[in-house]
Amino acid sequence: MIGRLAGRLYGALAAPFGMRALERMLRDGLADSLGPPLRFLFTGQAAPEVLALAERIEARRAAIASRGGEYRTLTGPVLSSQRLANSVSVPRRWGVFLHLCARQFHARAIVELGACAGISGAYLASAPSRPRFVTIEGSPSLVPVAEEMLASFNATIIGAPFDAGLPRALTLVDSVDVAYIDGHHDEAPTLHYVRTLVPHLSPRALLILDDIRLYDGMRRAWRALSSMSGVSTAVDTGRFGLLVWEGGAAVPRHYDLARYTGIWRTQQRRAATAMPRAG
Numbered sequence: 001m002i003g004r005l006a007g008r009l010y011g012a013l014a015a016p017f018g019m020r021a022l023e024r025m026l027r028d029g030l031a032d033s034l035g036p037p038l039r040f041l042f043t044g045q046a047a048p049e050v051l052a053l054a055e056r057i058e059a060r061r062a063a064i065a066s067r068g069g070e071y072r073t074l075t076g077p078v079l080s081s082q083r084l085a086n087s088v089s090v091p092r093r094w095g096v097f098l099h100l101c102a103r104q105f106h107a108r109a110i111v112e113l114g115a116c117a118g119i120s121g122a123y124l125a126s127a128p129s130r131p132r133f134v135t136i137e138g139s140p141s142l143v144p145v146a147e148e149m150l151a152s153f154n155a156t157i158i159g160a161p162f163d164a165g166l167p168r169a170l171t172l173v174d175s176v177d178v179a180y181i182d183g184h185h186d187e188a189p190t191l192h193y194v195r196t197l198v199p200h201l202s203p204r205a206l207l208i209l210d211d212i213r214l215y216d217g218m219r220r221a222w223r224a225l226s227s228m229s230g231v232s233t234a235v236d237t238g239r240f241g242l243l244v245w246e247g248g249a250a251v252p253r254h255y256d257l258a259r260y261t262g263i264w265r266t267q268q269r270r271a272a273t274a275m276p277r278a279g
Helices: 002-027 032-043 048-067 081-088 092-104 119-125 143-149 163-172 186-200 216-225 266-271
Strands: 070-072 078-080 109-113 130-138 155-159 176-181 201-209 231-236 241-245 253-256
Touching: 002 032, 002 186, 002 241, 032 092, 032 231, 048 081, 048 092, 070 081, 070 155, 078 081, 081 163, 092 176, 092 201, 109 119, 109 163, 109 216, 119 176, 130 143, 130 163, 130 201, 143 155, 143 186, 163 186, 176 186, 186 201, 186 216, 201 216, 216 231, 216 241
Parallel strands: 109 130, 109 176, 130 155, 176 201, 231 253
Antiparallel strands: 070 078, 201 241, 231 241
16 A cells, blocks of 8 residues: 555656656657547546546446455465456556557457456547457456446457467457457466467557566566667556567667656566465
């Protein structure tokens, strides 16, 4: 709790400096399509319809948190409904960020690894482009929760470990415009999932990696992937790593906003003690 409050305070104080750094990066060549979601991190401002959508999704989150019950994850820990909704699932700020990414990249097809309660999926699948949304969840007890959350979208939930589910997911879409990789925070699997996705990415696709600073293995995975040939832009937001894929001989340009988002310091402390969870 103290760490979260410290992170929020740090983020609030650093936000004006983050905005100035972001505007410099945009002038220096950072993709314009990333401007609105990254600005939201520092201002909290978005179009009225986006904020209204967030209120609806957050009401669904509150309903999950209040219903009672327990859910077993693939790695064994049992989560209360409140912890599932409020601690494990993506928070509102980063959920809106995901939605804005899907919106800015005009996503027609989105693949997610790690459905959890379906909250991140709802933010992604609600992009105005009405994307085909396919998400994978390895915990059988979480699949019905995600199905309920995503029932009003063009969504498919595959209940399977990522290794088995990802090839199945890729048969359901022509190409992938946005991919969100969460739930299995280890180096080798993360590299494998991205390499499996790459042949199926559309031109100017966006890869979003969660918790790139949470564990040493994820830090190594991020360093390798952000230097991968075919990536044109790599942005470290502290929590998410963003990779804009162009393919071919594209050489990545690197941008670091982590020190301004309130994630930079708190993630450093967690890295030595947190345990990964599998999707």
